[in-house]
Amino acid sequence: MAVANTGTVPLFFEELQLQTESFQTMPPRRVDMPLGRTPRTDLPIPYGPARCDPTTIPAPKPAVVVAKLRVGDEPAREVRFPIPATDPLLAQLVRTECAAFILAQTVDVAFGTAWTRDGDRLRGALLVTRRRGSGPVSVDDLVGTTHYRLEPVSGKRKPVDVLTGASLEIPVLITPTRCDPHAFAESKQAYLFTVRGTATPGGESYNMTVVPPEAVQLKFLDYAVDVCDLPR
Structure with missing residues (x-):
């Protein structure tokens, strides 16, 4: 206010x-x-x-x-x-919150637990699981954070992939967006990744925030410390 x-x-x-x-x-x-x-x-x-x-x-x-x-x-x-x-801010809050709610009612998106080094990149997967309905659900884009890029291995965008069955695995790559020690010391926003998706054919594309579990966050941090040659 x-x-x-x-x-x-x-x-x-x-x-x-x-x-x-x-x-x-x-x-x-x-x-x-x-x-x-x-x-x-x-x-x-x-x-x-x-x-x-x-x-x-x-x-x-x-x-x-x-x-x-x-x-x-x-x-x-x-x-x-x-x-x-x-009020524009009130309208934006309602849209942001309810868009994420609608998408989350249709699919669950989670980070996989297996991550391996691929050169200077970290390779793993996003797991998309249907929660409701039977129609195609489009994963339109993947958005990184202040600290990490999140990119599909396929390089595809809009859509990255389409869920047609019960579940879908999207191979992804993680790379750091920055390598200064101060940034990783204050990483409250580092793991708030965004997935954009369309829950119904021809519908609007909505955003949902996806946070990796703590064990995966530690893998990301260990990888960033190593690839950026940061002090441990």
Whole structure:
């Protein structure tokens, strides 16, 4: 939430909560954020899982940000900031969350457990397993992370492959996108890979985040340390 304070009296945000039919309501989050004179400050707002339809992305519903804040030395009070259903960020959140939900209802995508060195690359597989339906599911693209490229061995894109049966194995290659030690010391986003897929023929392509299990993450890290000649 973008907040401006154009006056001289400081504000102090104690708690924030998002209320909307589009997302499950989470308990208010303590933020304890002082706000002096500023043209804009972005405050993070917690939100729960989206309320999604298994086949279509719903239209976003109006929302309200409920804030507990103090103005100067006054006692804290509740202030409600309305967000219209047409708000671009709200619409983007609903679309992103529900697109991933729809794709995840149709297929499960996981990293295989077997990974071997292929020169300066790491070779393994993505495992795609059908969860619902019987029609073809297109794996449109594979997207790497801040630290690793993820590419199909076949070199194919749009689609990479198509699931027609119960399961599909896609051979893939992992290579590092960067080799500086500082980057691998702070790798919170390193394993958030993206798979783009189309759940129905002629339908929209949706994104889902796929995270390798911890044992595979350690294999990726050991490989990167070796191929990048990083200190252990």
